[in-house]
Amino acid sequence: MARCRQVVCDTAARWAIITVSALALQVSAISAVSAEPVKLHGAPMATDLADRYAAEIAEASQRFGLPERWIRAVMRVESGGRARAVSPKGALGLMQIMPETWAGLRLRHRLGGDPYDPHDNILAGAAYLREMHDRYGATGFLAAYNAGPGRYAEYLNFGRSLPAETLAYVAALAPLIGGEPLNRNATIATGASAWSSAPLFAVLAHNTAPPNRLQVDGRLRARSVTDLSGLEPQHSWQPHDRQSAASLFVTRAADGSSR
Numbered sequence: 001m002a003r004c005r006q007v008v009c010d011t012a013a014r015w016a017i018i019t020v021s022a023l024a025l026q027v028s029a030i031s032a033v034s035a036e037p038v039k040l041h042g043a044p045m046a047t048d049l050a051d052r053y054a055a056e057i058a059e060a061s062q063r064f065g066l067p068e069r070w071i072r073a074v075m076r077v078e079s080g081g082r083a084r085a086v087s088p089k090g091a092l093g094l095m096q097i098m099p100e101t102w103a104g105l106r107l108r109h110r111l112g113g114d115p116y117d118p119h120d121n122i123l124a125g126a127a128y129l130r131e132m133h134d135r136y137g138a139t140g141f142l143a144a145y146n147a148g149p150g151r152y153a154e155y156l157n158f159g160r161s162l163p164a165e166t167l168a169y170v171a172a173l174a175p176l177i178g179g180e181p182l183n184r185n186a187t188i189a190t191g192a193s194a195w196s197s198a199p200l201f202a203v204l205a206h207n208t209a210p211p212n213r214l215q216v217d218g219r220l221r222a223r224s225v226t227d228l229s230g231l232e233p234q235h236s237w238q239p240h241d242r243q244s245a246a247s248l249f250v251t252r253a254a255d256g257s258s259r
Helices: 002-035 045-051 054-064 068-079 099-109 118-136 141-147 149-158 164-177
Strands: none
Touching: 054 068, 054 118, 054 164, 068 118, 068 164, 099 118, 118 149, 141 149, 141 164
């Protein structure tokens, strides 16, 4: 009987050791997971984006007169900081620029030939944001950037509803953009005809409406823009790459998107 009791005690002791060891491993695993930074929707943390592309964002901010936080916010929502990101509709890179739009932007701003290059993609996206802001004002530039100027013009001129994706996009970005003022003294390169020659465009809104209100003044008025792109550092590009890209209204894709 004494020997049996000893066996039982030894067995119980071994199971106790195993149980304690298993619990210790679980606690360690939980602690390791808890120590990792929380990421929203799989996107890199804001500090990661700020460190990784700080120089490019600062250059784009200075060149196109946009607050750095605007560029960073759009980048986070568009691509989560993934330089090789491609959307289901074909938008490319950090700022998710459609190929047709990229083709015009790279010619106007003397960018390289790789739409995924972080430097050139950020510059192109910032230039496009500024163009949309100058055309549609604080109340419409985010919707125009996401849906495309042609699609947004249809909303303004004909009352066609904006896509649910665009409404959600504006709602997500509005609190990130905030009320930081725009540098209106920045110079932006445009094509010879500029956007004012296009058939559909809207005036820059001078009101202080919140950016998520999709309404602008319906009057039409052109804004003159100085082209000083010759003073900017230029990437190598070939004359045969020139395209007819004077208008900012890009070719509409088969699915109807025009961004």
